[in-house]
Amino acid sequence: MGDVVDFAFVQAPEHRPKSSVIVAEGIPLVDLSPINYQIEDSIPVSCIQGLVKEIGSACKEWGFFQVINHKVPLDKRQRIEEAARKFFALDLEEKLKVRRDAVNVLGYFEAEHTKNVRDWKEIYDFNVQEPTFIPPLLQHDDDQSVQFQWDNRWPHNPPDFKEACKEYAQEVEKLAYKLMELVALSLGLEANRFRSYFTHNTSNIRLNHYPPCPYPLLALGLGHHKDTGVLTVLAQDEVGGLEVRRKSDGEWIRVKPIFNSFIINVGDMIQIWSNDAYESVEHRVVVNSEKDRFSIPFFLKPALYTDVMPFEELLGDENPPKYRSLNWGKFRTARMRSNFAKSNVENLQIYHFKFPSDSIEVHNLKSVAKTSAT
Numbered sequence: 001m002g003d004v005v006d007f008a009f010v011q012a013p014e015h016r017p018k019s020s021v022i023v024a025e026g027i028p029l030v031d032l033s034p035i036n037y038q039i040e041d042s043i044p045v046s047c048i049q050g051l052v053k054e055i056g057s058a059c060k061e062w063g064f065f066q067v068i069n070h071k072v073p074l075d076k077r078q079r080i081e082e083a084a085r086k087f088f089a090l091d092l093e094e095k096l097k098v099r100r101d102a103v104n105v106l107g108y109f110e111a112e113h114t115k116n117v118r119d120w121k122e123i124y125d126f127n128v129q130e131p132t133f134i135p136p137l138l139q140h141d142d143d144q145s146v147q148f149q150w151d152n153r154w155p156h157n158p159p160d161f162k163e164a165c166k167e168y169a170q171e172v173e174k175l176a177y178k179l180m181e182l183v184a185l186s187l188g189l190e191a192n193r194f195r196s197y198f199t200h201n202t203s204n205i206r207l208n209h210y211p212p213c214p215y216p217l218l219a220l221g222l223g224h225h226k227d228t229g230v231l232t233v234l235a236q237d238e239v240g241g242l243e244v245r246r247k248s249d250g251e252w253i254r255v256k257p258i259f260n261s262f263i264i265n266v267g268d269m270i271q272i273w274s275n276d277a278y279e280s281v282e283h284r285v286v287v288n289s290e291k292d293r294f295s296i297p298f299f300l301k302p303a304l305y306t307d308v309m310p311f312e313e314l315l316g317d318e319n320p321p322k323y324r325s326l327n328w329g330k331f332r333t334a335r336m337r338s339n340f341a342k343s344n345v346e347n348l349q350i351y352h353f354k355f356p357s358d359s360i361e362v363h364n365l366k367s368v369a370k371t372s373a374t
């Protein structure tokens with residue numbers, strides 16, 4: 001990535017970052033001390049009513065919040081952060097040994113595109129469950145043209161990379177499940193309402209490295225997008241660069257790094273389950289010309305056979321279902337496929353599964369159906 005502008009990275013003018021940054025009071029900060037899930041399993045509801053309320057309003061108003069006192073051990077977080085730095089510091093040739101391709105979708109990748117513009121970053125992906133559950137649904141699918149392999153591809157260097165990743169994954173996964181209980185309670189559902197969807201989960205962790213960029217006002221570390229999964233638990237370092245689109249006015253708001261905190265955001269599947277009560281919110285990553293930035297998102301994702309649709313408990317005459325059923329495995333496969341075959345048509349999105357009360361959405365559904373047949 002030299003000093004000459006490479007146009008593959010250049011964002012359309014309306015997507016470029018502004019030189020003035022809004023670091024607002026910003027996304028809500030939630031103190032998780034009332035829950036002590038490392039010791040006891042069930043939370044006494046009386047202790048957490050306030051917390052549940054805070055999480056409910058954060059999900060509604062922002063789709064994002066930060067948590068402190070989350071009980072993920074700091075040494076495990078620091079160990080994976082260190083392993084990530086060492087891995088990305090290896091020669092490109094070394095990293096390419098575990099490069100992902102059209103068949104093996106896990107591992108290292110340096111040419112990620114978001115909405116057809118290249119991101120200024122390199123990544124490494126691994127799945128939390130090993131071996132990952134192979135979806136019976138996809139094997140019997142009539143479309144056999146694309147087969148994905150789900151094996152983690154561990155590099156030999158640094159030597160403790162795999163252990164650091166696995167240890168951290170276990171801890172952050174526990175936090176994600178506890179947060180899902182709080183999200184369920186905040187929607188008026190049973191605390192364990194989501195639990196069964198994760199028995200054969202497809203959750204993954206991504207290590208992100210955003211190198212310094214000579215033209216930070218033209219490129220982005222990661223273009224604007226929404227997370228497709230259920231819930232994201234993100235560890236960002238002290239450099240900062242994540243921006244969230246504020247629902248109230250559409251402004252991009254920089255998320256200020258807080259030591260040993262996690263940034264949590266609602267993904268598309270919660271949006272469907274909650275029938276739009278909680279929306280998955282757009283975010284992006286801005287780069288800078290001086291510092292490397294590292295971040296580690298954990299993406300909580302359901303089993304591939306999960307059919308996601310609005311929860312019946314939440315529906316009624318006043319709140320009819322807004323979505324038809326979406327099969328997570330098929331949705332994910334369609335999205336992955338389009339990540340490899342760059343096309344000018346927008347990726348499959350959850351609004352393509354909305355009931356046709358809005359004519360724009362019906363139109364988009366048709367154009368996606370047409371192109372995915374080719």
Ligand SMILES: O=C(O)CCC(=O)C(=O)O
Pocket residue numbers: 206208222227234236241242283284285295296297
């Ligand atoms: O690096 C970050 O802060 C955000 C990463 C992110 O949004 C993603 O990987 O989906």
Ligand SMILES: [Fe+2]
Pocket residue numbers: 225226227283
């Ligand atoms: Fe994201």
